[in-house]
Amino acid sequence: MRSTEQLKEEHEAIKLMLRILDRVCEKLESGEEVNPEDIYQILEFIKNFADKCHHEKEEDLLFPAMEEAGIPKEGGPISVMLMEHNTGRDHVRGMSEVLAEYKAGNRKVSSKLVENARNYITLLTQHIDKEDNVLYPIADKCLSEGKQEELLEKFEFIEREKIGICKHEEFHKLLHHLKAVYLKDS
Numbered sequence: 001m002r003s004t005e006q007l008k009e010e011h012e013a014i015k016l017m018l019r020i021l022d023r024v025c026e027k028l029e030s031g032e033e034v035n036p037e038d039i040y041q042i043l044e045f046i047k048n049f050a051d052k053c054h055h056e057k058e059e060d061l062l063f064p065a066m067e068e069a070g071i072p073k074e075g076g077p078i079s080v081m082l083m084e085h086n087t088g089r090d091h092v093r094g095m096s097e098v099l100a101e102y103k104a105g106n107r108k109v110s111s112k113l114v115e116n117a118r119n120y121i122t123l124l125t126q127h128i129d130k131e132d133n134v135l136y137p138i139a140d141k142c143l144s145e146g147k148q149e150e151l152l153e154k155f156e157f158i159e160r161e162k163i164g165i166c167k168h169e170e171f172h173k174l175l176h177h178l179k180a181v182y183l184k185d186s
């Protein structure tokens with residue numbers, strides 16, 4: 001297995017959570033009540049699974065390996081990806097701040113919550129598309145098989161250190177639970 005294949009699998013999990021978040025936005029827009037705890041869990045998934053685990057595998061391991069192989073960091077796709085990770089973090093911070101108010105019973109903030117969430121969904125959907133179709137194919141071309149294997153081993157270390165193997169399974173369970181609740185008609 002290539003390291004980029006594992007990252008692509010993680011993209012599929014993240015995209016599923018984005019679909020769930022989109023459904024949450026639709027409910028909020030139509031004035032329906034959404035359990036704040038579900039939104040909190042979605043944000044926990046995004047902060048830990050998508051950002052702490054997935055984005056750090058890219059930032060700390062894949063991108064540096066690509067640089068080492070001669071792909072320049074500045075002025076190329078890697079710098080765009082890094083910028084987008086940071087913009088995503090701003091949107092997530094925005095969602096967390098507004099969620100605290102929503103949780104406290106202030107339903108007037110739901111439009112702000114939706115705005116931040118939709119910005120995040122749009123950004124990350126395009127980001128994942130660029131990585132799957134542009135960046136990872138470049139990585140596959142410039143990284144040797146040995147390097148790809150080494151990256152996979154180091155990914156495991158990040159998973160253990162950053163979120164813990166058990167937590168990883170818990171996130172997949174959460175994903176399936178929320179899918180059953182929010183995407184049951186699709």
Ligand SMILES: [Fe+2]
Nearest residue numbers: 055058081131
């Ligand atoms: Fe990324």
Ligand SMILES: [Fe+2]
Nearest residue numbers: 007058128131
């Ligand atoms: Fe990614």
